[in-house]
Amino acid sequence: MSISRRNFLGRGLAATAxxxxxxxxxxxxxxxxxxxxxxxxxxxxxxxxxxxxxxMSCALEAALKGGKVVILDKMSRPAGNTxxxxxxxxxxxxxxxxxxxxxxxxxEFFKDMMAVSQGRGDPELTQLYVDKSGExxxxxxxxxxxxxxKMVKEVWPATTRGHVVDGKLKPGGAQxxxxxxxxxxxxxxxxxxxxxxxxxxxxPELACIGARTISEDDGVVDYLGKGGxxxxxxxxxxxxxxxxxxxxxxAAWMPIRGSSVNTGENITLVKPFxxxxxxxxxxxxxxxxxxxxxxxxxxxxxxxxxxxxxxxFIDEVSTYVRVAQQMPKLIPQNWANIIIDSQVVDIDTVAxxxxxxxxxxxxxxxxxxxxxxxxxxxxxxxxxxxxxEEYNKAVKAGKAAELTxxxxxxxxxxxxxxxFMIFPFQGGMTATFGGPRITRRAEVLNTENKxxxxxxxxxxxxxxxxxxxxxxxxxxxxAVIFGRIAADEMMARCKKA
Ligand SMILES: Cc1cc2nc3c(=O)[nH]c(=O)nc-3n(C[C@H](O)[C@H](O)[C@H](O)COP(=O)(O)OP(=O)(O)OC[C@H]3O[C@@H](n4cnc5c(N)ncnc54)[C@H](O)[C@@H]3O)c2cc1C
Numbered sequence: 096m097s098i099s100r101r102n103f104l105g106r107g108l109a110a111t112a113x114x115x116x117x118x119x120x121x122x123x124x125x126x127x128x129x130x131x132x133x134x135x136x137x138x139x140x141x142x143x144x145x146x147x148x149x150x151m152s153c154a155l156e157a158a159l160k161g162g163k164v165v166i167l168d169k170m171s172r173p174a175g176n177t178x179x180x181x182x183x184x185x186x187x188x189x190x191x192x193x194x195x196x197x198x199x200x201x202x203e204f205f206k207d208m209m210a211v212s213q214g215r216g217d218p219e220l221t222q223l224y225v226d227k228s229g230e231x232x233x234x235x236x237x238x239x240x241x242x243x244x245k246m247v248k249e250v251w252p253a254t255t256r257g258h259v260v261d262g263k264l265k266p267g268g269a270q271x272x273x274x275x276x277x278x279x280x281x282x283x284x285x286x287x288x289x290x291x292x293x294x295x296x297x298x299p300e301l302a303c304i305g306a307r308t309i310s311e312d313d314g315v316v317d318y319l320g321k322g323g324x325x326x327x328x329x330x331x332x333x334x335x336x337x338x339x340x341x342x343x344x345x346a347a348w349m350p351i352r353g354s355s356v357n358t359g360e361n362i363t364l365v366k367p368f369x370x371x372x373x374x375x376x377x378x379x380x381x382x383x384x385x386x387x388x389x390x391x392x393x394x395x396x397x398x399x400x401x402x403x404x405x406x407x408f409i410d411e412v413s414t415y416v417r418v419a420q421q422m423p424k425l426i427p428q429n430w431a432n433i434i435i436d437s438q439v440v441d442i443d444t445v446a447x448x449x450x451x452x453x454x455x456x457x458x459x460x461x462x463x464x465x466x467x468x469x470x471x472x473x474x475x476x477x478x479x480x481x482x483x484e485e486y487n488k489a490v491k492a493g494k495a496a497e498l499t500x501x502x503x504x505x506x507x508x509x510x511x512x513x514x515f516m517i518f519p520f521q522g523g524m525t526a527t528f529g530g531p532r533i534t535r536r537a538e539v540l541n542t543e544n545k546x547x548x549x550x551x552x553x554x555x556x557x558x559x560x561x562x563x564x565x566x567x568x569x570x571x572x573x574a575v576i577f578g579r580i581a582a583d584e585m586m587a588r589c590k591k592a
Pocket of ligand 1: 144330360526
């Protein structure tokens with residue numbers, strides 16, 4: 096008799112671990128049986144966990160190589176960070192760069208990647224990423240049909256490498272996701288949605304051979320992968336308990352900028368295999384108006400940043416990532432304000448962000464007189480006016496770097512010509528950078544530094560490449576690269592089996 100969802104859930108997941116402990120080694124469950132009863136088993140060449148950019152890139156590549164592939168996702172459609180992404184791909188040596196007359200070298204790219212990770216990104220994986228980034232853009236173009244916007248030179252460290260997905264859907268990540276789903280379906284990949292992976296299945300020797308799932312329709316089903324299993328369930332930014340545990344309590348107060356379904360199965364699923372977890376305290380952050388999800392992004396560099404008590408708290412040269420990471424540490428209530436004047440509103444970056452605030456119906460406090468805008472924003476008028484007066488005076492005297500805190504922008508903006516605008520925002524959590532460490536073959540390493548047989552990982556699920564910050568567009572490119580590498584490895588393993 097197979098096990099239905101109702102009687103499985105009735106006994107609870109704790110029972111799984113307890114029975115596993117009796118029937119087999121305690122560390123992971125074996126396929127096809129649970130509580131002494133049979134579980135339906137489905138067999139594939141490649142089993143992919145998570146329908147994000149990493150999972151679908153792996154699935155597509157494996158299917159194009161002739162594999163029988165299934166993608167399991169706990170939600171009713173792709174619902175991870177991919178659909179929230181801007182759609183930037185950082186890559187070098189591409190036909191798009193050539194098309195748009197931009198030049199770059201792999202050496203420069205590697206240097207920038209390592210600089211952004213403070214030298215703590217895994218150099219071997221980073222080099223592989225850099226070397227394969229151009230190929231990833233070509234693959235997305237040829238196999239997924241992605242079209243690219245005209246490239247422009249961006250500020251360091253993105254410089255001349257920002258490839259942005261073009262298309263009707265916004266943001267670019269949603270367009271990418273749709274095209275990946277379509278390409279996977281065309282190539283014969285089977286999607287099983289509403290199907291939560293609750294455990295990885297193993298041999299007694301701890302090789303990973305599949306995944307145990309629970310779904311509304313089918314109850315408990317075991318999916319076996321002859322070539323292996325790809326962990327591509329994203330990170331753990333939406334799991335407050337894990338955020339507290341690995342990053343400390345202040346970070347848990349940050350609103351989420353991306354998906355609310357990345358709840359840390361990249362950690363819980365691999366623990367029974369003694370996976371090596373790295374960079375667990377690291378995360379990407381960005382400014383956000385939490386209640387409406389309006390994202391001011393780099394607008395933080397075009398005005399003055401003040402707390403709700405009207406005082407400045409950070410150097411406005413700080414990247415939006417640094418501003419957001421610091422906010423919950425510096426400001427307990429995690430709210431601050433960007434004050435700009437009319438001289439910057441036509442700059443592309445600023446204009447786009449104002450439009451986003453308006454579209455999201457996020458508050459913008461605007462008035463011809465600065466005093467009135469401050470009053471509308473609910474900030475203390477006297478203190479805030481004094482802050483701006485001192486700031487303007489220092490900027491005019493060329494002494495902004497002597498303020499406390501300093502403003503070391505090359506071109507600090509004066510706040511003097513109305514109308515003035517004030518945008519409230521918080522530091523938000525984008526994604527975690529920690530997870531199982533992988534080899535250059537995308538194999539998950541255990542604590543003895545040995546690859547876990549049959550277990551691969553890619554995308555936001557892994558740890559190792561990113562530390563502290565990333566060059567915008569690096570995560571999607573890495574997801575494609577290591578997803579495809581995992582596909583190659585699993586298909587090769589499949590042929591040998
Ligand atoms: C606002 C925002 C903008 C961004 N912009 C960019 C950008 O422009 N460029 C860039 O490079 N990066 C960007 N990123 C980061 C990028 O989106 C992610 O790194 C990338 O999309 C991660 O893809 P993934 O495939 O690893 O995971 P995800 O896209 O998060 O997919 C994970 C999937 O796994 C599923 N899942 C989770 N647990 C289970 C389980 N137990 N069982 C079954 N399924 C499960 C989820 O439902 C989900 O569908 C951005 C992120 C955010 C939040």
